[in-house]
Every structure is written in structure tokens, then in C-alpha cells.
Amino acid sequence: MKIPPVKGTRDFYPQEMAVRNWIIDGWKKVSLRNGFEEYDGPIFEYLKMFQLKSGDEIVEQLFSLTDRGGRDLALRPEMTPTLARMVNQRINSLPRPVKWFSVPRLFRAERPQKGRLREFFQWNIDIIGEDSVLADAEVIFTTVDYLRQVGLTDRDIKVKISSRKFLAGFLKGLGIPEQKLGALYVLLDKSSKLPADAFEELLIEQIPEKSISDKILKFMTEQSSEQMIDLIGPNECARTALDEINQVFEYLKNMGVSDYCIFDPGIVRGLAYYTGIVFEVHDVVGELRAICGGGRYDNLLKDFGGPAIPATGMGMGDCVLEILLREKWLLEKQLPEARLEYFVACVDESFKDATVGITMALRSRGFAANFSYKSGKLSKQLKQASDSNAKKCIIIGEEFKDKKLVIKDMVTGRQEEVEEDKFFAGLEKS
Numbered sequence: 528m529k530i531p532p533v534k535g536t537r538d539f540y541p542q543e544m545a546v547r548n549w550i551i552d553g554w555k556k557v558s559l560r561n562g563f564e565e566y567d568g569p570i571f572e573y574l575k576m577f578q579l580k581s582g583d584e585i586v587e588q589l590f591s592l593t594d595r596g597g598r599d600l601a602l603r604p605e606m607t608p609t610l611a612r613m614v615n616q617r618i619n620s621l622p623r624p625v626k627w628f629s630v631p632r633l634f635r636a637e638r639p640q641k642g643r644l645r646e647f648f649q650w651n652i653d654i655i656g657e658d659s660v661l662a663d664a665e666v667i668f669t670t671v672d673y674l675r676q677v678g679l680t681d682r683d684i685k686v687k688i689s690s691r692k693f694l695a696g697f698l699k700g701l702g703i704p705e706q707k708l709g710a711l712y713v714l715l716d717k718s719s720k721l722p723a724d725a726f727e728e729l730l731i732e733q734i735p736e737k738s739i740s741d742k743i744l745k746f747m748t749e750q751s752s753e754q755m756i757d758l759i760g761p762n763e764c765a766r767t768a769l770d771e772i773n774q775v776f777e778y779l780k781n782m783g784v785s786d787y788c789i790f791d792p793g794i795v796r797g798l799a800y801y802t803g804i805v806f807e808v809h810d811v812v813g814e815l816r817a818i819c820g821g822g823r824y825d826n827l828l829k830d831f832g833g834p835a836i837p838a839t840g841m842g843m844g845d846c847v848l849e850i851l852l853r854e855k856w857l858l859e860k861q862l863p864e865a866r867l868e869y870f871v872a873c874v875d876e877s878f879k880d881a882t883v884g885i886t887m888a889l890r891s892r893g894f895a896a897n898f899s900y901k902s903g904k905l906s907k908q909l910k911q912a913s914d915s916n917a918k919k920c921i922i923i924g925e926e927f928k929d930k931k932l933v934i935k936d937m938v939t940g941r942q943e944e945v946e947e948d949k950f951f952a953g954l955e956k957s
């Protein structure tokens with residue numbers, strides 16, 4: 528009986544594993560150079576932790592289980608609740624601001640589609656304990672720092688920035704009560720993912736007064752902050768939030784990434800806990816789902832039983848990113864070749880022990896080395912050396928009786944005889 532892999536999961540054969548490692552190595556490098564420290568948590572948590580504040584969409588997508596003691600658990604669909612729990616646990620001893628990153632494996636029972644799977648990796652960067660929008664700008668800078676490093680230009684991607692505070696101020700100014708906002712955010716977040724008429728229909732279900740729903744539609748599509756000032760009028764809360772957005776753009780300009788960034792009031796974010804600046808990175812063509820998303824969540828630590836400490840961060844999955852990098856031919860160009868430093872071959876079976884011995888001597892000095900289990904024809908072994916992308920091949924033959932090795936450069940094809948002692952002494956020096 529053949530058992531297929533579960534839908535929405537991936538098998539990482541060595542080729543796919545090389546891509547995954549390259550993406551994750553890049554995330555880690557960029558995190559470290561931007562001053563973030565790595566952390567991790569458990570893959571499963573109490574179910575109620577994710578039900579508390581992530582929002583209905585995530586709750587519907589939970590993979591949940593019950594342990595033998597009857598406790599309800601869930602595989603983590605996102606990292607932010609775990610982060611909030613961990614920081615709260617040590618709140619008095621952690622130096623602030625906490626600037627942490629993580630690359631968790633996450634699980635969401637989504638309908639698998641292009642760029643969305645049921646198991647994926649997500650780079651998280653978060654800053655906890657800083658309320659200045661300079662921290663929001665730094666999260667955005669770090670995100671762009673990575674995307675720019677892998678070769679994506681401002682003609683390929685845009686960071687679309689807005690603010691939950693701004694949207695909330697605007698909606699409250701229209702007379703929409705606080706308790707209606709949560710459901711409205713979820714719908715507004717879908718505005719670019721749904722056909723226009725379907726979206727309008729759903730909006731009218733929530734906001735039946737046409738004059739108000741028209742204003743919301745206009746708000747979602749206005750692009751400049753000048754037009755926004757007209758639309759929000761003398762709304763104090765929305766004006767303060769707009770000042771904050773402008774401040775973020777000032778910082779981003781100073782950081783040298785403003786060409787990547789645009790103001791887009793249509794960015795709402797699906798998760799329930801955002802309170803301030805929010806952003807998403809999208810491909811310019813607009814064909815793919817968001818590459819990443821994040822924002823400020825100043826109430827989450829308090830909601831999780833901790834003190835009121837501000838926080839901001841972002842999450843980037845590996846799926847859409849990989850699709851985009853392939854589309855732009857950026858992956859093939861940059862993926863490091865898996866190279867073996869030495870392949871050790873022998874001319875016949877009588878040199879087998881020497882072959883194994885030399886290979887192990889190389890490995891114990893830290894070199895990637897391999898040999899063939901079968902000491903058949905030398906040409907076959909050389910083919911294996913070339914298939915495994917070895918830089919050099921050491922051929923053990925008659926010369927070995929005089930303590931000499933034949934070293935073949937697999938790139939130039941040149942061959943030379945070297946005394947074994949000298950060869951190993953040379954290795955130690957390099």
C-alpha cells in the first residue's frame with residue numbers, strides 16, 4: 528500500500544532542502560546584523576492560547592489535539608502568542624527592548640493553494656518594549672534589508688503601509704461602534720482578495736447605510752495622505768495616527784528604503800491583535816498572496832496576563848518568497864553549489880583500506896570527503912566524483928607504495944603527484 532504525503536505538506540529532498548536552508552540562513556544573517564537574538568518555543572501549546580487573541584480566521588485553521596490527560600492542545604499556527612507568553616514569563620529579568628527573531632515551523636489547516644500550505648516556515652522579527660514608531664520603521668527596514676539582499680528591487684516588490692489606529696479612528700468617526708470593528712477588519716482585510724462586487728455586497732451586509740459604506744470604499748482606495756486629510760476631516764484620533772504614518776515614512780527615508788515603501792490604507796491585516804502601524808509586502812504585479820505582514824500589537828502582552836508593554840513585529844513565510852525568487856530567476860543564481868572538497872578513488876581493491884583511511888583523515892581535519900563503496904573501474908569512481916561535484920579527486924594507486932598521492936583537479940583536469948606527508952601538512956596550514 529502506497530501512502531501519499533498529506534495534502535499541503537512538503538517533502539524536502541536534498542535539492543529542496545538546499546533551498547530551504549539558503550532562505551533560512553539568509554533570514555538568520557539579516558536578523559543578527561539588525562540586532563535581533565534568536566529564540567524558539569514548543570511546536571504545540573494550549574489550544575486556548577491561540578483562541579484568545581489571534582482572531583477567527585486562525586482559530587478555524589487550527590490543527591488541534593487532545594493529550595492523554597484530556598488537555599486541549601494545538602499545533603502553532605503563528606509564533607506571536609508564544610512570544611508574548613515567553614516574554615511575559617520573564618518580564619522582570621529581560622533587558623528591554625526585547626529584540627528577538629525566530630524561524631518556526633507553523634501549521635494552518637488552510638485549503639492548499641499557490642503560496643499557501645498547511646505546513647510552512649515563517650521568519651519572525653519582533654521588538655517588545657518600545658512604543659516609538661522608530662521600532663516599526665526598524666522592523667520594516669529589516670524586512671527590506673533581507674528582500675533587497677536576495678535581489679528583489681523596488682520594481683519587484685512594495686511594502687504597503689497603513690495603521691490600524693488610523694482605520695479605527697476613521698471608522699469610529701463615521702459612527703461605527705467599537706464592538707463592530709473586529710468583524711469589519713476581517714472583511715476589509717479581504718478587499719483586495721475578493722472580486723469588487725462580492726466585497727461590496729459583504730460590506731453592505733455589515734454597514735447597510737450606503738453613504739457610510741461608500742466612504743469606507745473610498746478610504747480603502749485613496750493613495751495619498753493629502754487625500755486622506757480631506758476624507759477624515761477634523762477627526763483627532765485619525766489625524767494623530769496619520770502623523771505617526773508620516774513619521775514612519777520619514778524614518779524609512781532616512782534609512783534609505785523609502786523607494787520600497789508606499790502608503791496604502793487598504794492594508795488592514797487579518798489578525799485581531801494589531802493596534803497601530805501595519806504593513807504587508809506584495810509583488811508589484813499583484814499576482815501572489817502577501818510575501819509577509821506585520822505591525823504593532825500593543826495590547827497582546829497585557830491580554831496574555833502581563834503588563835501593558837508595547838510591541839511590533841513581522842512574519843514572512845517561505846512559500847510565496849520562493850515562488851517570487853524563482854519567477855525572477857534569483858534562486859538559481861544564488862543557491863550555493865553543494866560541493867565535496869575531496870573524492871578519494873582507488874585503482875583497484877588492494878588500495879581500498881588506504882582509500883578509506885585517507886578519506887577519514889580528511890574528514891577528521893574538517894574537509895568534506897567521500898569515497899566509493901565499490902572499487903570497480905577508476906573511470907566509474909571518477910564519474911561518481913564528478914556527479915558529487917567534488918573539487919578534487921585523490922587517486923590511490925601504485926604511487927601510494929612510495930607514500931605518494933595523485934591529486935586530480937576536477938575543474939582543470941590537471942593531475943599532480945604529492946607526497947602524502949606534505950599533502951596533509953599543507954592542509955593543516957591552509
Ligand code: HAM
Nearest residue numbers: 605607643644647817818819820821840841842844846
Ligand atoms: P500572517 O499574516 O498570518 O501574520 O502571516 C505572515 C506571513 O506568513 C504571510 O504573509 C505569509 O508569508 C506566511 N503565511 C501565512 N500563512 C501561510 C500558509 N498557510 N502557507 C504559507 N505561508 C503562510 C502572522 O503570522 C503574524 N504572527 C506575524 C507577526 C509577527 N506580526 C507581528 N509579529
